[in-house]
Amino acid sequence: MKRFFSFTILLVLSIVLYGCAGFRQGVYDLAINADRSLSGLEPGSITIEGQSVAYLERKGDGETIVLVHGFGANKDNWIRFAHHIPEQYRVIAFDMAGHGDNSRFEDRTYTADYITSTFAEAADAMGLERFHIAGNSMGGYISMLYTAGNPGRVRTMCLIDAAGLISQTPKPSDLQLALEKGLSPLTPSTREEFSVLLEYAFYKKPFIPWPITSVLADRAVESGDFTRKMWKDFHSDPIDVFPMLPGLDLPVLVIWGDRDRVLHVSTTSVLESSLKDTETIILKDCGHMPMLERPEETAGYYVSFLTKHSIEE
Numbered sequence: 001m002k003r004f005f006s007f008t009i010l011l012v013l014s015i016v017l018y019g020c021a022g023f024r025q026g027v028y029d030l031a032i033n034a035d036r037s038l039s040g041l042e043p044g045s046i047t048i049e050g051q052s053v054a055y056l057e058r059k060g061d062g063e064t065i066v067l068v069h070g071f072g073a074n075k076d077n078w079i080r081f082a083h084h085i086p087e088q089y090r091v092i093a094f095d096m097a098g099h100g101d102n103s104r105f106e107d108r109t110y111t112a113d114y115i116t117s118t119f120a121e122a123a124d125a126m127g128l129e130r131f132h133i134a135g136n137s138m139g140g141y142i143s144m145l146y147t148a149g150n151p152g153r154v155r156t157m158c159l160i161d162a163a164g165l166i167s168q169t170p171k172p173s174d175l176q177l178a179l180e181k182g183l184s185p186l187t188p189s190t191r192e193e194f195s196v197l198l199e200y201a202f203y204k205k206p207f208i209p210w211p212i213t214s215v216l217a218d219r220a221v222e223s224g225d226f227t228r229k230m231w232k233d234f235h236s237d238p239i240d241v242f243p244m245l246p247g248l249d250l251p252v253l254v255i256w257g258d259r260d261r262v263l264h265v266s267t268t269s270v271l272e273s274s275l276k277d278t279e280t281i282i283l284k285d286c287g288h289m290p291m292l293e294r295p296e297e298t299a300g301y302y303v304s305f306l307t308k309h310s311i312e313e
Contacts, residue, residue, distance in 0.1 A: 024218075027211035032076060039083040041091070045101070046125045053094065053122045054101035058082065060090035063155065063310055064128060067093040068119070070137030070163075070289070071234065072186055072197075072220070072227055074100030077136070081291035084299035089306075094122055096142065098230050106226075110233040112138075112164075116145040123153075132306060134158035136289060137262065138234075141241065148244040156309045158253040158302055159271065161260050161288050164241035170266035175200060186262075187231050189224045191217045203259035203287035245274035252278045253305040255298060257286030279305060 036043070041056040056075050065085065067078040075093040082091050095102045097118040098110045108114065119142055123131075132155050135143035140162020147154045169176070178185055188194040194217040198205060208216075220227070252275050258265045268280050281301045283290050290298040 024211040024214050027209070028215040031209070031212055032079075035079045035083075036076075039079050040087070041079060041082060041093070046122060048118065048121045048125055051097070051103035051105070051118075052101070053097075053118070053125075055095065055122070055126075056082075056091075056093045058087075058089075058091040060088050062088035062090065063306075064090040064092065064131040065306075066123065066128065066131050066133045067091065068133065068135035068139030068142050069093070069096060069099070070135075070139050071231070072099070073136075073139075076100075077289065077292055080295035081299050081302075084296050084303070086303060092126065092128075094119060096139070098226070104226055106229070109236070110230040111237045112141060112145060112234060112239050113237065115234075116142050116149070120146055120150065129153070130155055132156045132158075132310075134160065134302065135162060136160040136291060137163050140164065144241045144244060144248065145239060147248055147250070148241070151249075154250060156251045156253070156306065157248070158255065158305065160255045160290055160298070161257060161263050162254075162267075162271075163263060164239075165267055165270055166238050166240040166242070168242045168267075168270045169264070170269060171264045173264040174261035175263070184228070184231070187224065187228045188217075188220050189228075190221060194220045200261045201288050202293050203257060203285055204293060206293055242270070242274065245271070246276065249276055251305070251309045253302065254278055254280040255283065255290055255301060256280070257283050257288060257290050257293070259285060260288045262288040 036056060040058040043054065044057055045052050045054045054075065069075060069077045075095045078093040085091055097115045098104050130153060133143045133147065140159040141164035143157055143159065144164055147157055175185060185196055185200050188197050254268055254271050256265050256268050265282060268282065272278055272280055283294060286293055
């Protein structure tokens with residue numbers, strides 16, 4: 001009986017372990033699809049110059065909001081944030097070039113200029129003539145580059161812990177200090193390094209069930225080589241947005257976590273002194289990704305900003 005019992009346990013464990021990856025992926029898909037559904041977001045894709053560009057969209061009769069994620073992230077970073085955006089707004093969250101469900105090309109150079117131009121082509125293909133834009137980290141960088149290069153297309157801009165200020169960095173962040181030591185926390189090659197990445201991204205990590213974080217960790221490790229290629233590409237030909245700031249003649253909301261380890265909160269002082277029309281919100285005890293760490297609060301500030309600056313057609 002004991003032998004039979006032991007054999008049964010080993011058999012069950014073998015089945016569970018064998019199917020573990022499939023189980024975790026299934027749980028991940030169910031959770032993501034449920035969150036998308038709760039926020040009214042539907043997946044879609046368009047093809048631009050031979051490459052697929054994925055996006056999430058929620059239809060709406062009012063003005064359009066475009067959401068731009070950060071480096072190494074994807075469109076799903078905005079799901080819970082979008083849940084708190086009023087239904088009248090049309091919401092679109094794109095995967096940036098080389099990210100998420102998009103095509104990946106080893107022979108292309110993923111500079112800020114290339115990612116911005118691909119985003120611009122996607123916006124044109126979707127028929128987006130006038131819209132509000134909100135970007136986090138690299139997404140804020142892309143938002144500023146796009147807005148500077150396409151005057152009149154963007155109604156308002158929201159910069160959430162935004163990158164791109166190369167010549168003006170009042171205080172170094174933990175990430176900058178790590179990079180100076182030859183470390184690369186944002187391009188993990190192991191599960192342990194992925195855990196370190198999360199420590200850089202959040203001050204208080206939002207609850208994410210084990211199967212979800214496990215799948216995210218596996219994906220980060222599997223795509224590690226390509227992510228490191230993109231990181232190298234992205235920093236090979238940087239464009240400093242600082243000289244462009246005075247020319248951005250539109251309302252700008254700056255949201256920043258005061259515990260951001262990736263981009264120091266002192267960056268907000270540069271944005272405030274250089275932009276013509278800006279409002280700044282500093283979130284206490286919050287990290288680099290407020291729309292994930294504190295989605296309802298972050299969206300609340302954004303909706304208040306939009307209410308003040310939205311213009312009905």
